[in-house]
Amino acid sequence: MNYRHAFHAGNHADVLKHLVLTRVLEHLCLKPAPFRAIDTHAGLGFYDLAGDEAGRTGEWADGWGRLDDPFPGAVEELLAPYRAAVAAVRARYGATIYPGSPALIRESLRPGDQGVFVELHPEDAAVLRERYNQDARTKVLHLDGWTALNAQIPPPERRGLVLIDPPYEVGGEIERLGTLLGKAVAKWPTGVFLAWYPIKDIRAVDRMVEALGQSLARPALRLDLMVDPPDDPTRLSGSGLIVVNPPWRLADEAGLFLPALAERLARADYGAFRCDAIGAEA
Numbered sequence: 001m002n003y004r005h006a007f008h009a010g011n012h013a014d015v016l017k018h019l020v021l022t023r024v025l026e027h028l029c030l031k032p033a034p035f036r037a038i039d040t041h042a043g044l045g046f047y048d049l050a051g052d053e054a055g056r057t058g059e060w061a062d063g064w065g066r067l068d069d070p071f072p073g074a075v076e077e078l079l080a081p082y083r084a085a086v087a088a089v090r091a092r093y094g095a096t097i098y099p100g101s102p103a104l105i106r107e108s109l110r111p112g113d114q115g116v117f118v119e120l121h122p123e124d125a126a127v128l129r130e131r132y133n134q135d136a137r138t139k140v141l142h143l144d145g146w147t148a149l150n151a152q153i154p155p156p157e158r159r160g161l162v163l164i165d166p167p168y169e170v171g172g173e174i175e176r177l178g179t180l181l182g183k184a185v186a187k188w189p190t191g192v193f194l195a196w197y198p199i200k201d202i203r204a205v206d207r208m209v210e211a212l213g214q215s216l217a218r219p220a221l222r223l224d225l226m227v228d229p230p231d232d233p234t235r236l237s238g239s240g241l242i243v244v245n246p247p248w249r250l251a252d253e254a255g256l257f258l259p260a261l262a263e264r265l266a267r268a269d270y271g272a273f274r275c276d277a278i279g280a281e282a
């Protein structure tokens with residue numbers, strides 16, 4: 001387990017993932033019934049952009065670092081919960097902090113909602129436990145995320161989301177994501193699933209989405225954000241999320257924020273996006 005998210009926190013991939021996560025959380029909060037958010041690969045919770053790791057790559061400068069200027073009206077409104085959550089986490093922990101998914105989830109939890117944060121790396125799990133185990137609404141599990149995914153669904157609330165955000169350190173992880181996501185949806189057909197993938201070899205992503213789309217009995221979206229042309233399979237040219245059971249407005253929202261992000265985060269003048277419906281009709 002060599003992957004350390006501290007080197008990548010706040011990069012273009014985090015911006016896409018965390019914006020979509022905050023949009024889904026915003027929609028879950030529209031109804032009073034409690035929900036549960038399960039984060040199968042949680043990381044440390046939050047990161048210091050002024051720290052050594054973030055400074056060594058500087059990746060955040062081409063992600064969160066490019067969001068200082070507001071977007072035109074409707075896009076900025078969609079970013080408001082993301083910006084508000086970052087501001088709230090910074091008020092709590094410091095002005096150079098960038099929240100990971102657990103910190104963003106925690107900002108959305110109401111009394112009665114639950115956050116379950118799963119992390120396998122022993123040191124990261126210990127940090128996460130220290131940061132979140134005091135809050136009665138959050139629970140940290142030191143476990144394999146895929147095992148936890150199967151064990152934790154469906155949750156007692158029968159309402160909520162699962163974020164699946166593995167590190168992709170070994171080959172075949174994209175195919176594994178498609179297979180295990182399909183199984184998880186079969187086990188909890190009404191949950192909202194957000195499954196993140198890197199875009200290096202775009203053909204591997206296309207194959208996974210094609211296979212998943214054929215077997216998925218629920219509606220889903222493929223949301224991709226490219227910041228470089230997908231012509232070098234060794235480079236992180238972009239990233240994407242499969243969102244199963246997306247909130248009904250999410251496709252329209254993505255149609256607004258994806259082109260804006262593609263323009264803002266493009267490197268060397270190449271920015272692109274996809275927002276495709278896959279799986280069964282809603």
Ligand SMILES: C[S@@+](CC[C@H](N)C(=O)[O-])C[C@H]1O[C@@H](n2cnc3c(N)ncnc32)[C@H](O)[C@@H]1O
Nearest residue numbers: 005041042043100101119120121144145165167
């Ligand atoms: C991409 S990072 C997570 C980032 C986090 N979701 C966020 O958005 O802030 C992936 C994390 O998964 C952890 N990890 C690796 N293999 C795992 C496994 N089998 N089960 C759970 N966590 C794992 C890594 O230690 C790392 O912290």
